[in-house]
Each structure stands twice: as C-alpha cells, then as structure tokens.
Amino acid sequence: MGKSERLQSEKLRVAVIGCGAIGSLHAQAVVQSQHAQLTAACDVEPERAEIVAASASANAYNDFEELLSSEQLDVVTVATPENLHMAPVVRSIEAGCHVFCEKPMASTFTDAQRMADAAARHNRHLAIDYNRRFGFGYLKAKELCAEGAVGDIRYVVIRVTEPLTGSKNGLEAHSIIKNVLVHHIDLMRFFCGEIRSVHASFSPRGGVDLTHDAAFSFRFEGEALGTLIGGWQEVPRWTRTSEWTEIGGTKGTVVIEDVMKSVKFWSVDPDRIEHFRPNFFEGQTTFYDSLTNHIHCFLERLAEGKTPLVTGRDGLRGLEIVQAAIQSNQAGQVVDV
Ligand SMILES: NC(=O)c1ccc[n+]([C@@H]2O[C@H](COP(=O)([O-])OP(=O)(O)OC[C@H]3O[C@@H](n4cnc5c(N)ncnc54)[C@H](O)[C@@H]3O)[C@@H](O)[C@H]2O)c1
Secondary structure, three states: HHHHHHHHOOEEEEEEEOOHHHHHHHHHHHHHHHOOEEEEEEEOOOOHHHHHHHOOEEEEEHHHHHHHOOOOOOOOEEOHHHHHHHHHHHHHHHOOOOEEOOOOOOOOHHHHHHHHHHHHOOOOOEEEOHHHHOOOHHHHHHHHHHOOOOOOEEEEEEEEEEEEEOOOOOOOOHHHHHHHHHHHHHHHHHHOEEEEEEOOOOEOOOOOOOOOEEEEEEEEEOOOOEEEEEEEEEEEOOOEEEEEEEEEEEEEEEEEEOOOOOOEEEOOOOOOOEEEEOHHOOOOOOHHHHHHHHHHHHHHHHHHHOOOOOOOHHHHHHHHHHHHHHHHHHOOOOOOO
C-alpha cells in the first residue's frame, strides 16, 4: 500500500445525515478536513443526498438505517430538523459512531437526555454544534480572557436580532429562544462558567401568541452577571443574524461585533485600545466559517483521541436553561438552574 493510500485509509470515515442548507456545509467541512473522508450522505429527499454525495464521490442513501447497516463508519454528522435529531443520533451511536449534531440538541429535553444517555452507554463522543464559540470574534475574546488581559470577568452583555421574513404563522411560540438565543446562552456559559439562576421576560409584540423579544438576566456560579436581549427583526428579505457582545472584567473590556467582523479591547488605561480583525487571507470572513472551524476541530480531536470541546452535556444544559427561562417568564420570578 502506498503512503497516500495508507493515509487515506487512516482517515475517519464520515457520513452526513440531513443534506439541507446546514448538512451541505457539514459535508464541505468534512471534505476539507485532513483527518476525514466523506463516505456517504443521507437525506429523505433523494436529490439532496445525491448532490452532497457527488461532491466527494461518496454513496447516497435515503434511509439512515440502511446507511448505518451498509457502511463502516467512524463518525456521523446530523443536520436534520431539530425535532428529528434523536433517532439518527441514537441509532448512529448504537452503530458505534461518534456523532456531531446540530443545535438545538433536540426539541424536547427527553429526546436530548436519550441522546446523551446513548453516548454514555456506548462510550461514544457526542458533540453539539454551538459554532459561535469557533467564530473569529469569540475565539479572539476567549484568547484575551485566557491570557489575563480582561482580568476577572464581571459581566457579559449580548444583543441579538434575527431576521424574520414572511409570516409568523407556523413558528413555535418560543422559537427565537430555542433556535437562536440558545447559541447566546451557550456563549454566556463559555465566558462566565455555569449559570446559577435566570430571570426572563418575554414580549409578544402586537398581541400575537409568539415570543417576539426576550430579555434575560443571569447569575453565574462565580460573581459575574449576564444580560441577553434578543428578538425577531421583521425584514422584507432574508439577511442574517446581527449580534453584538461586551465582556467586562477587572482589567479591561472586550467588544465583539458580528461574530466574525471585529474585536475591540479597552484596557483600564483608556489610552490602550486594540482592534482585531480577521485575516482575509485565512478566509475567516463569513459566519459559517465558524461552523467549518468547529467541524475541523471536532475531527482533529477525534483523530487525536481527545474529547470534543462542546459535548452533549453542553447541549443538555442549554435546553435546561431555556426551560428555566420559560418558567421564569410565566412565574415572573427568578428560577434557579
Ligand atoms: N449552527 C448553525 O448556525 C445553524 C444554522 C441554521 C440551522 N441550524 C440547525 O441545523 C439543522 C438543520 O437545519 P437546515 O436549515 O439545514 O434545515 P433544512 O430543512 O435545510 O435541512 C434538513 C434536511 O434534513 C432532511 N431530513 C429530514 N428528516 C430526515 C431523516 N429522517 N433522514 C435524513 N434526512 C432527513 C430534510 O429532507 C432536509 O434536507 C437544524 O437543527 C437547525 O436548527 C444550525
């Protein structure tokens, strides 16, 4: 066997289940990874599976059970709609695969718990795609925190707007929180550690039975505090999420604009301001580079025998905090989590 064939055979064999918008990005990231090869793609819509499979001369399937019984796989990535994550994740784990699953981990806590239990029972890794942690802005901010430039973190403030095109009909009542702000709740934990309690207020705007805007106040296990405010932005055509984050510490403040655009650091000395921007030559310019980075990091860690950086525990914790926030809004009280 030649060197390149041997290296090829040592690569992780990966399949993508769910080949829509996000699954197609999973497949691209796998194809680019030096640690993996895309072996198969699966979607209930045959054409979608075929398009993704053709991008890497991989096999196409329309049924994930058939995929799992026909292929020798090391890893499965799951990008079906969130109410359909549980079955492909649990069955892939039972078939011996490590799994990378899109956020939110599931649409119910019971499903998410089954997924985490399956991973623990079969000793497989389960990663959840909180990809913002891997975007230029949040990576740089984490680096500044880790090197001590920010000092002890006292607070995090995040502001988010999510474009809403067309009708609100069909949107689940708390969709803005479960599908979008779950990312920012995760970022709160990423920077400040574990959340101890949450107080939340939701506003329906216009009397519709849909949370339009939501404000959260968090207390962390240390002494830090967090504020998150986010909502829908009604727009004529799809643009993209807009967000702004400030992290304040005893030695300085970091502001992250738009995940991938810019990071500013103010030390307590007001004359010391630093401005960081992504390097265009490294291609870190679009939001979904954060997803590619996450998949690359996940595959590299698997190849090195390491635990993923964002696990099923983080996915479960995100859903727990979302539930606590819904309860807090209903009861008008702080809820411990
Ligand atoms: N990380 C992020 O930034 C981000 C952004 C958007 C969406 N998401 C998440 O990604 C997931 C997918 O979202 P999307 O926008 O790609 O949706 P999508 O509708 O474009 O794609 C979902 C695909 O899954 C397929 N599918 C459904 N049931 C299946 C099954 N049993 N077996 C195989 N395929 C099946 C559908 O046919 C479809 O092609 C969701 O969980 C969503 O919340 C993540």
